[in-house]
Amino acid sequence: MSMQQHPWLLRVENLTKIYGEPGPDTLSKTGPSFESNICPDTDSIVACADVSFDLYPGEVLGIVGESGSGKSTVVKLLCFDMEPSVGNAWLRPYMDGAVDMLHVSGQQKRFIRHHLMGVVYQNPRDGLNFRFSSGGNIAEKLIMAGHMHVGRIRERASFLLEKTEVPIRRMDDLPASFSGGMQQRVQIAKAIANHPPLLFLDEVTTGLDVSVQAKVLDLIRELQQELGVAMIVVSHDLSVIRMLTDRTLVMKNGRVVESGLTDQILQDPQHPYTQLLVSSLL
Numbered sequence: 001m002s003m004q005q006h007p008w009l010l011r012v013e014n015l016t017k018i019y020g021e022p023g024p025d026t027l028s029k030t031g032p033s034f035e036s037n038i039c040p041d042t043d044s045i046v047a048c049a050d051v052s053f054d055l056y057p058g059e060v061l062g063i064v065g066e067s068g069s070g071k072s073t074v075v076k077l078l079c080f081d082m083e084p085s086v087g088n089a090w091l092r093p094y095m096d097g098a099v100d101m102l103h104v105s106g107q108q109k110r111f112i113r114h115h116l117m118g119v120v121y122q123n124p125r126d127g128l129n130f131r132f133s134s135g136g137n138i139a140e141k142l143i144m145a146g147h148m149h150v151g152r153i154r155e156r157a158s159f160l161l162e163k164t165e166v167p168i169r170r171m172d173d174l175p176a177s178f179s180g181g182m183q184q185r186v187q188i189a190k191a192i193a194n195h196p197p198l199l200f201l202d203e204v205t206t207g208l209d210v211s212v213q214a215k216v217l218d219l220i221r222e223l224q225q226e227l228g229v230a231m232i233v234v235s236h237d238l239s240v241i242r243m244l245t246d247r248t249l250v251m252k253n254g255r256v257v258e259s260g261l262t263d264q265i266l267q268d269p270q271h272p273y274t275q276l277l278v279s280s281l282l
């Protein structure tokens, strides 16, 4: 079944983030052909520019690229961790996709973030409150989305921990006492707590031991299939992208240099940078 038959879930246009004061030529003097995201005239930094894509319901989109290429910036802009310099994005479940979510009030953004998105960060300290227990972290997300009933919140939290294979007996323990892999599982449990249609996963297995990494990737794949949730998966590691994603954006120096079906990109990479990435995978 082609997912393109459905209307998009998320539409992103011209997403751009520039640090510092850009000049008139900042965009035309940065990017892959200059091997740099720093404007030679103004020293402003083009973290990402002109990023556009559609994401379909249940689809998994990868963003791959070297360190500093702008992958995390794209995610942070879309989950409202930072504000874009330029760009628009529409999310179907918000106002039926008719209102640009990047230009609504902070209150509306919090609503979208709490009800319609889940985010899993590379560093568990960005996604979890280390002063709350693992169960407390999930409860926090449920409360933010308007759940009130303590018994049901606890029930849902234990269900989610079970689903993400965190021992239930650790529910009242602080995340600091957990292994890295288990911290990521708690983050994942929290991210899916409200049945969001969209998940962002930014380098969620980077820094884990290889064996732990494989298990967390398996869990993500299983949850994706079971829940049918759309995902944006950021990784510098093409093997993670290969395992999880349907379609991929390749970024370099703040720009998308190639996009397409992940299988096709792996079989027949077009851009020299992608060719380099793919050859390093073999």
Ligand SMILES: Nc1ncnc2c1ncn2[C@@H]1O[C@H](COP(=O)(O)OP(=O)(O)OP(=O)(O)O)[C@@H](O)[C@H]1O
Binding pocket: 019, 037, 045, 046, 047, 048, 065, 066, 067, 068, 069, 070, 071, 072, 073, 074, 236
């Ligand atoms: N606060 C900031 N001020 C100035 N430049 C920044 C700031 N935050 C990020 N950048 C720059 O923006 C660019 C993109 O950063 P980003 O974190 O999106 O890259 P990335 O692809 O996620 O890299 P990594 O794989 O290392 O996580 C980088 O060149 C970075 O130095």
Ligand SMILES: [Mg+2]
Binding pocket: 071, 072, 073, 203
């Ligand atoms: Mg990053």
